[in-house]
Amino acid sequence: MNVEGQQANPAKSGLEGIKTLAISVSSSRLFWTGLALFIILLVDLMISPNFFEIRLVNDRLVGSIVNILDNSAPYALLAIGMTLVIATKGIDLSVGAVMAICAAVAVTLIKQYEAGATEFYYQPGFVILITIGVGAICGLWNGILIAFLNLQPIIATLILMVAGRGVAQLITNGQSPTFTNDTLAFIGRGVVWGVPFPIYIAFVVLIFVTLLVRRTALGLLIESVGVNDRASYYAGIQANAIKVFVYVLSGVCAAIAGMIVAGEVKSADPHKAGLFSELDAILAVVIGGTSLLGGRFYLFLSVMGVLIIQSMLAGLYVSTLHPTTNLVVKAVVVLAVLLLQSPEFRRFISQPFGKLSRRRR
Amino acid sequence: MTTNPQQMTPLLEVKGLTKTFPSTVALSEVDFTLLAGDVHVLVGENGAGKSTLIKLITGVHRKDAGTILLEGKEIDPRSPRHAQELGISTVYQEVNLIPTLSVAENIFLGRQPLRWGMINMRAVERQAKQLLKDFNVDIDVTRNLSSYSVAIQQIVAIVRGVSLSAKVLILDEPTSSLDHHEVEMLFSVIRSLQARGIGIILITHFLDQVYAIATRITVLRNGKKIGEHLVSELPRVQLITEMLGKELTKDSDEQDENAISKHANSETFLKVNGFARKGTIEPFDLEIRRGEIVGLAGLLGSGRTEVAHLIFGVEQNDKGEAYVNGKPVNIKSPRQAIRHGFALCPEDRKIEGIIGDLSVRENIILALQAKMGWFNYLSRQKQNEFANQMIKALSIATPNAEKPVKELSGGNQQKVILARWLIANPDFLILDEPTRGIDVGAHAEIIQIIKRLANEGKAMLIISSELAEVVEYSDRVMILRDRKKVRELEGNDINENTIMKAIATD
Numbered sequence: 117m118n119v120e121g122q123q124a125n126p127a128k129s130g131l132e133g134i135k136t137l138a139i140s141v142s143s144s145r146l147f148w149t150g151l152a153l154f155i156i157l158l159v160d161l162m163i164s165p166n167f168f169e170i171r172l173v174n175d176r177l178v179g180s181i182v183n184i185l186d187n188s189a190p191y192a193l194l195a196i197g198m199t200l201v202i203a204t205k206g207i208d209l210s211v212g213a214v215m216a217i218c219a220a221v222a223v224t225l226i227k228q229y230e231a232g233a234t235e236f237y238y239q240p241g242f243v244i245l246i247t248i249g250v251g252a253i254c255g256l257w258n259g260i261l262i263a264f265l266n267l268q269p270i271i272a273t274l275i276l277m278v279a280g281r282g283v284a285q286l287i288t289n290g291q292s293p294t295f296t297n298d299t300l301a302f303i304g305r306g307v308v309w310g311v312p313f314p315i316y317i318a319f320v321v322l323i324f325v326t327l328l329v330r331r332t333a334l335g336l337l338i339e340s341v342g343v344n345d346r347a348s349y350y351a352g353i354q355a356n357a358i359k360v361f362v363y364v365l366s367g368v369c370a371a372i373a374g375m376i377v378a379g380e381v382k383s384a385d386p387h388k389a390g391l392f393s394e395l396d397a398i399l400a401v402v403i404g405g406t407s408l409l410g411g412r413f414y415l416f417l418s419v420m421g422v423l424i425i426q427s428m429l430a431g432l433y434v435s436t437l438h439p440t441t442n443l444v445v446k447a448v449v450v451l452a453v454l455l456l457q458s459p460e461f462r463r464f465i466s467q468p469f470g471k472l473s474r475r476r477r
Numbered sequence: 478m479t480t481n482p483q484q485m486t487p488l489l490e491v492k493g494l495t496k497t498f499p500s501t502v503a504l505s506e507v508d509f510t511l512l513a514g515d516v517h518v519l520v521g522e523n524g525a526g527k528s529t530l531i532k533l534i535t536g537v538h539r540k541d542a543g544t545i546l547l548e549g550k551e552i553d554p555r556s557p558r559h560a561q562e563l564g565i566s567t568v569y570q571e572v573n574l575i576p577t578l579s580v581a582e583n584i585f586l587g588r589q590p591l592r593w594g595m596i597n598m599r600a601v602e603r604q605a606k607q608l609l610k611d612f613n614v615d616i617d618v619t620r621n622l623s624s625y626s627v628a629i630q631q632i633v634a635i636v637r638g639v640s641l642s643a644k645v646l647i648l649d650e651p652t653s654s655l656d657h658h659e660v661e662m663l664f665s666v667i668r669s670l671q672a673r674g675i676g677i678i679l680i681t682h683f684l685d686q687v688y689a690i691a692t693r694i695t696v697l698r699n700g701k702k703i704g705e706h707l708v709s710e711l712p713r714v715q716l717i718t719e720m721l722g723k724e725l726t727k728d729s730d731e732q733d734e735n736a737i738s739k740h741a742n743s744e745t746f747l748k749v750n751g752f753a754r755k756g757t758i759e760p761f762d763l764e765i766r767r768g769e770i771v772g773l774a775g776l777l778g779s780g781r782t783e784v785a786h787l788i789f790g791v792e793q794n795d796k797g798e799a800y801v802n803g804k805p806v807n808i809k810s811p812r813q814a815i816r817h818g819f820a821l822c823p824e825d826r827k828i829e830g831i832i833g834d835l836s837v838r839e840n841i842i843l844a845l846q847a848k849m850g851w852f853n854y855l856s857r858q859k860q861n862e863f864a865n866q867m868i869k870a871l872s873i874a875t876p877n878a879e880k881p882v883k884e885l886s887g888g889n890q891q892k893v894i895l896a897r898w899l900i901a902n903p904d905f906l907i908l909d910e911p912t913r914g915i916d917v918g919a920h921a922e923i924i925q926i927i928k929r930l931a932n933e934g935k936a937m938l939i940i941s942s943e944l945a946e947v948v949e950y951s952d953r954v955m956i957l958r959d960r961k962k963v964r965e966l967e968g969n970d971i972n973e974n975t976i977m978k979a980i981a982t983d
Contacts, residue, residue: 333846333854336839343834350791350829351897352815352847411834 145405145457149417152403152453153424160431167434177310180430188419188426189314190215190373190390194397195404195418196325197366202401204342204362205410206262206269211370211397213280214254215390218374220287222247223384226297240299248371254280255367259360277394284386294383303372304379314376318419321369326415335413338362342410396425403453424453486549488513488676489534489565489645494543496529503529506543507702509695511645511676516667518679518687518708520720521697522777522942527680530697531647534678535567536560547644566638567647574634576623581605583622584637608636612666628659632666639670646670647678650778652686664690682778683959684713684981698722713981720776721944721977743767744802746905746936749788751797758783760796761962763955765905765936770927772951773940774976780960781940782824785907788938789821790814815848818904822894822911824940826887830894833883837875838864840882840893844901867896871926888919895926905936912946924950944973956980 160167160180170179194211201208222243229238236242254276261272295301306313329335340348341355349355370390378384402408403424404417428449432442455461489511496504504526511517519527532538534545536554545552547563554560557567574583581602582589589596605618614632622630631651638646648667652660667677667690681687687694687708694711696703696719703719743766753760758780765771773781786792788799790808799806801817808814811821823829832840841864842855849855855863864878871892875885882893891911898906908927912920927950931937941947947954954966956979964979 331854332852333849334851336835336843336846336854337851340832340835340839340843343832344828347823347829347832348843348847350789350811350821350823351832351844352812353843354812354847 145414145417148457149404149420149424152456153420153427156424156427156431156449160427160434163431164434167431172310175310176307176312180434182312184423184426184430185315186312187429188422189312189318190376191393191396191400191422191426192318192419193321193369193373193376194366194393195400195422196322196415197362197369198394198397199401199404199406199413199415199418200325200329200338200362201269201366202342202398202406202408203338203410203413204359205345206359206362207273207398207408208255208258208363208366209270209273209394210254210258210276210280211366211373212390212392212394213277213284214251214367214370215374215377215393216284216384216386217254217280217287218247218251218371219378219384219389220284220386221250222300222375223293223295223378224287226295226300227293230295230297240297243300244303244375247375248368251367251369251371251374252364253367254370255364256360258367259363262363263356263359281386284384284389288384288386290386292383292385292387296382300375301379301382304376304381306379314380317372317376321372322415322419325365329415334358334361339411339413342413396422399450400425403450403457405457425450487511487546488515488548490546490549491530491534492544492546494530494533494545495541496533496538497541502700504533505700507697507700509702510705511678512693513644513674513676514671515692516671516677516679516690517693517695518681518691519695519697520681520687520716521703522720525697525720526700527697528649529700531567531649531678531680534560534645535565535647561638561641561643564642564644565647566641566643566645567649568631568634568638568651569649574622574630574637577621579619580609580616580622580625580633581618583633584608584618584640586637588641605636608640609633612636612669614662614666626659628655628662631655631663635666635670639675643675645676645678647680649680650682651679652681652683660686682776684716684776685959687716688713696720714978717776717977717981721942743769743934745800746802747788748800748803749797750799752784752787752794752799753796754783754787754792754794757792757960758787758957759961761955763788763938763962765938767904767936768931768934769952770931770937770939770950772947772954772971773938773957774944774947774954775957775980777942779957779980781957782909783960784955784957785821785823785909785938785940788814789819789907791821812847815844815901815903819907820844820898820901820903820905821907822891822898822909824909824913826890826894831882831890834881836879837868837873837882837885837893838878841867841878841896841900844897848901863900867900870899871896872922886919888923891923892919892926895923899930903935905938906930907938907940909940910942911939912941912943944976947976948972 164180167180170177170181172178198208198211225238225243225246226240229240229243237246258273258276261267261275262269302313303317304314308316329338337353337358340353341358345355374390377389400421401418403421404414404419406413406418428446432445437445487510491507491509493506493508494504495506507526507530509530519530521527529538533540534554536556536559545554547565552563554563554565575586578586584605585601589601602618609616609618612632614629616625616629622633635646635648651663655663670677679691691708693705694708694716695705696716698720746765746767748764750762751760752763761784763771773784775781783792787794790810790813793809799808806817808817814821827833832843838860842860845863846855861878867873868875868878873889873892873896875889882890885893911923911927924946927937927939939947939950948971951971954971954976955962956964956966956976958980966975966979
């Protein structure tokens with residue numbers, strides 16, 4: 117749909133105007149992603165009539181919607197980092213493992229503090245900073261392998277994905293240490309004005325990163341590198357620095373997600389923390405419409421993708437379906453969402469079958 | 478075996494071969510004859526139809542019209558494999574073998590001698606060694622192919638092709654990445670194949686090599702056959718004339734009115750001394766003044782683009798030094814070149830130039846934005862101003878600045894890349910084939926822009942295959958042949974004749 121056409125038309129009859137508006141809305145990604153979320157929430161409501169009910173219990177809001185947002189927070193963080201990585205035509209498989217490493221680091225340090233260590237770097241505030249730093253270093257490692265040693269992103273990050281859980285086990289001595297410190301726990305289970313704290317974190321990071329990339333040249337340069345890194349290099353863009361930057365940001369997001377998960381359960385489990393979460397993050401980015409081939413990216417829609425996945429899981433939990441069917445249902449729903457967003461598929465179902473095949477030829 | 482009872486029947490005969498692709502006629506009624514024991518060289522510039530002809534003979538593409546006769550019998554190759562079964566083998570520039578297998582395994586891949594149903598490795602190795610020895614190549618055939626040089630790999634590919642009982646062997650630019658000694662080695666293999674009565678079709682851009690090995694030459698241009706000659710009867714100048722499609726006039730009276738070096742007084746912007754990179758380009762000197770246009774002429778593969786890449790820092794020189802405004806510089810990347818006021822519009826627009834999915838506006842501000850840094854973002858208003866100003870100044874045909882640049886025509890994409898550099902306000906522009914693949918109107922406009930920029934005092938280095946164009950705008954012309962700078966023409970000496978002569982002879 118050409119933009120000019122839409123702007124020129126409102127002068128025409130009201131009906132025409134509504135029609136063009138409808139076309140313009142229906143061709144936008146936001147509309148179809150939003151529609152998918154809406155339908156899933158509607159199904160959730162049909163499964164459980166009090167799905168949208170929210171109550172205040174002990175100064176904390178309680179209800180499925182709050183749970184969906186709360187559960188979405190760590191995935192949203194991962195998806196934000198992953199979106200920028202994918203926009204450069206990369207992928208970061210290591211975020212789940214980085215979550216485990218960072219959870220292990222945070223909990224191990226905080227246990228020293230609980231045991232009475234007085235050095236400044238065992239103070240909870242510093243522990244949080246150090247953990248974020250560790251996430252950044254993990255991202256730096258990925259970025260250097262990819263940008264300067266020219267490893268394929270999928271292989272380079274696979275290394276840390278595999279090694280990361282081993283590193284996390286080394287840090288915790290193979291244990292799953294638990295802690296009681298309130299500051300670290302607050303990151304995962306704190307409540308502010310009735311709303312779980314992780315929701316604030318995800319929201320703030322989303323806004324911050326959006327401003328960072330859209331109010332500076334970074335967004336443009338990231339997209340440019342993702343579409344054509346050779347031409348970008350010829351135009352004087354530091355393609356390597358851009359790549360390192362997105363992996364570092366992804367590592368930082370994973371570190372914060374790792375602390376949320378650790379705070380939630382007041383422990384760091386090197387085996388389970390963040391397990392398979394990289395896949396959900398990638399899925400959310402794809403649902404949000406960012407192409408795995410790099411280029412244009414959509415941070416808000418990636419987060420919406422996370423909400424879609426979590427709303428669906430919430431529906432599955434309250435449904436009477438046997439839990440063993442969960443993964444299959446998840447796959448089917450994801451497929452349906454992706455088909456709904458595909459212009460080819462929409463054309464396919466809205467027009468006689470012959471047209472698609474003719475167009476292909 | 479070497480004597481053919483019917484000497485007069487050509488080994489391979491092609492008559493009226495035609496192939497049309499959706500937008501272009503790639504090959505139009507081309508005749509081609511290959512005799513047994515001949516080395517028949519195909520020459521022509523980009524888009525002449527050399528590779529289309531080869532692809533039709535080897536079954537990569539299917540012909541639209543015409544006949545292909547092999548030893549007098551009509552054939553219709555359906556695939557490269559089918560062509561090979563018929564006796565036509567091809568060795569490409571990029572060796573099509575498996576680097577991690579041994580030399581012997583590569584030669585016999587898919588047809589290993591068996592013993593008790595198992596591969597008889599010893600027989601494989603013995604036979605492979607013998608095959609290579611026939612060509613005076615004595616190497617350890619049990620080592621991985623990748624452990625050998627490109628030249629050896631190519632010979633292995635040839636031996637594999639020939640041992641598949643080939644009658645016709647096609648070599649597609651086999652020498653472009655070989656050094657002098659390796660070329661000799663390859664040529665001795667070709668000569669012994671010739672002695673066996675195998676017909677060889679060779680594609681190469683190197684004129685010296687054409688004259689060293691070929692018996693016969695066919696010149697193609699724009700999909701048509703221009704001429705077929707015995708090498709012994711074809712002077713170099715005539716060959717160049719046929720390739721480039723220019724008539725040599727007896728005596729050129731045309732004289733450039735803007736007499737000798739009107740720029741003698743303007744200051745030198747760039748000076749390079751003895752710039753070279755091993756295997757890419759031999760040492761050359763070049764000096765460009767502000768407001769001066771230096772043309773870079775030479776055939777395809779003569780090292781034109783390599784000169785541009787070396788100067789712009791895409792590749793690093795291993796010899797020589799460069800001076801900008803008289804100060805020595807060491808440029809290691811395009812980014813550094815840009816810092817010194819350089820700009821490059823690359824030859825391959827799609828791969829090295831445009832960012833296809835991004836809008837015209839974003840493509841135009843890209844180089845300036847990259848120069849300004851990550852956090853010094855041009856406001857959207859400023860971006861629109863720049864984009865609209867450039868769309869107007871260069872008359873870029875686009876409905877608006879937000880259209881993805883990949884949807885524009887070639888000429889307009891070229892203008893967008895020019896615009897990208899112009900708003901970055903460079904002192905020195907390198908344009909690599911700025912007018913290739915664009916329509917006539919846009920062509921004239923781009924020439925106008927080039928002249929205007931020189932008048933504004935920009936130093937320019939322009940690579941082009943269009944001699945008329947080079948003559949029209951150049952103040953000086955640097956001529957390359959076989960990766961060597963062979964001449965530099967100035968002022969009144971610049972005309973198509975002198976350029977062609979310089980390309981052809983030492």
